[in-house]
Amino acid sequence: MADLPDPPQSAATRVVGARPVRPDGAAKADGSAAYVDDLAIEGLWHGATLRSERPRARFAVDTSALAGSGVVCLTAADVPGRNRIALIADDWPVLADGETNHVGEALALVAAPSRAAAFAALGELRVTYEDLPAEVDLDAALAGSARELAACAVDHGDVEAGLSAAAHVVEATYETAHQEHAYIEPQGMIALPGPDSAVEVVGSLQCPYYVHHALVSLLGCEPDAVRVRQAVTGGGFGGKEDYPDLIAAHAVLLAARAGRPVKLVYDRREDMLATTRRHPSRVRHRTGVDAEGKLVAVDIDVLLDGGAYTTLSPVVLSRAVLHAAGPYACPNVRIRGRVLATHTATNGAFRGFGAPQTQFAAERQMDRVARVLGLDPLAIRERNAYRPGDVTPTGQVLDESASALQCLAEAERRTGFRARWQALEAERSRALDDGRPRAGIGLSLCWHGVGFTGNGERRMESPVAVRLERGGRLAVLAASTDIGQGTETVLAQIAAEAAGVPFEAVEVAPPDTALVPDSGPTVASRTVMVVGGILERAAGELARRVREGAPGLPFAAAGDAWLAEHGPLEVVERYADDGTEFDEETYRGVAYAVHGWGADVVEASVDPDTLIARTERATLVCDVGKVIHPLLCAGQVEGGSLQAFGWGHLEAARVTGGRLEQGSFSTYTIPTTLDAPAMETVLLEHPGGSGPRGAKGVGEIPMDGGAPALAAAIENAVGIAATRIPATPEVLFEAREAGDDDG
């Protein structure tokens, strides 16, 4: 914070920007880190879930075979209070009640002394279905009477006037498919009943207070009666943001009935069948440009498939819409967005939260427009990319940290993109039919709003506390979870630097609702900027008080003196309103406090006969503001980008009859070492926003640019412009057959 004096700095405390070793690493490498399925708990029973076989049906479950067996069995009738998970809308049942809305939906639960006994008990349950007409994809939803789960719109300038004045108007529709999170540790939760109907859950999760809220509302109890703890969590990517509410509810109900701890851990097939996925999208662009290639009007329709229930769809849509025009200035913009319900497993939070879908469309559309004008992909982006001071479609004026042009320049400097793209274009037109793999290179430019959309952060308040311990040690109390990204490490760095103490003197308390305040969920790339920014103030303020109390003393001695004289010291800071506004009705105002920016260059090779594409090299330029920990930050870029490449061409996800055909890792293929390109990560630092020293956040932006850059590389290689991803060989063949290419 600018108005606090700079803390005294020594080499030992200058930890922001350094690479301290993550404290959880060694235990993960020797196998001793305890994930939920590894916890040894006395008297633990095992739960299992009866799941719907039909996309939409009335059903009845006959549980009579279990009568007197000692096995616990629950159906919707056993859910106390309202049979709903409390999230944005109130439509997600804990257990389906008489009617199921997707394959894999939970119809009943059992618990037994062993996993084998629990699954044997499931086999005793008889379900009868009476099928109802189902809408299992966007086409069916559009043709039928699908529920609209959310809608929003952005209007800026006069789109029709802009389009009629344009030199060229280019129209196309783009589609993206479901994506599985494919965290390597499947979902799991243990519930432990306590005295006086109190309950504790421990599990694999991202947002302890979301689970807490859902359980308090389910049980209708006092907040203190529910305790939620995070076990070491084997990846999340958004998948452990919303779904853990449901599995925790199931575990808690089973544990209450069994009167003992109950564990629910999914196997891979169950996880893929039942848990949330990325929203499939269909995005239509109408783009008007002048003769020089400057955008004059864009008209965009965004349609998302929400799956059966609302969960987080309104927020996903909002982010999708706000990123839909891409990082480009345009005076006339109209964006319409809707989420339709389908009878498929609910789609929910997934790294990028709607922005990767709409930016895939925006980036491919820029390349299409460039072709119409005879421009190269870099030129059209340079011409239109946002500069500081430009105004977004919501009327937000971009700050000095808008670094789109610097990202492009760095990508060009590192790769010589323009010349290579042109050379490969020329080569393609001359290519012989010799069956040799063709090389291609593609570029994308993306932006990503950091933190919650609009007024989300203001509503959260996000208290973060720092407590003084003996010997000059500090405890950080925040609800942010480490799901692999290194939260514990970066929060300790931020606190250490702000307080002027060594990294080792800071301990980050485990995410446990009994210990830490509700500083908000670990989502929206907000941990470093928002939580870290508040933490920076709290740690700085604590250190200031301690040092003022005993000037001249070393911090440890000063701290002990403070504790001896005044007793415990805990400083709580909250989100500081920055005075900006966002109107959630009109979508006018400051949508995001600040943005991250990125340019990706992907080099691919494509077999001209099989149309199998391989990513060979990727250069990932990313402006994340101040880099707190270069290694962990690069890790987000590398992992996120590979996830984006997988989505872009490998992770085939086809829903037939409401069921994902690729229901296991043998058919749903995520990238292996052999699919991964050599990656060069370039971190640019254009500080902005309220984050510690201007850190902006990195969790999601790597998911935005990978797929369009890869699709562009494929087009450069073989002349097929895939409008649909994953660009599997089948999709590319179809696109070629449809003549949608210039090759």
Place this chain on the structure above:
Amino acid sequence: MGERSTFLLNGEEVVREGDPMARLLDVLREQRRLTGTKEGCGEGECGSCTVLLDGEVVCSCLVPIVQVDGREVRTVEGLAGDEAHAALSSLLVREGGVQCGACTPGVVVTLRALLERDPRPTRARVREALAGNLCRCTGYEGILRAVAALVGRKERP
């Protein structure tokens, strides 16, 4: 009830009776409480359950316990005590090869077997050896950097 199998587990003789078709993975995790071996898929696709069977890399989720009779099993816990582990583990952590950690024990076991055979593997060799170990977090770069650093190979950052 069931069949008896005898095997060497991390250097110790183990006698086990029970279902001969029980998965080695379950025997390790549930009966021996060796939970460093993880179940990511149960179908031989992810490698998080990797152990060494007579020094060979296997997916313990695919191995019925009857198949290990008279043989030697090493898990991550059995490999983790020595200096070679300390060196590999520290580099995996320092180079960004460990994020959520769900894949890490399997990666460690696979790499130990590779390094045993080939102390200075090329990048291509390492990628091939790790092709059966899925990692969703790191993009594999950090893991490959760690091995490069371990064998003193200069790698692009």
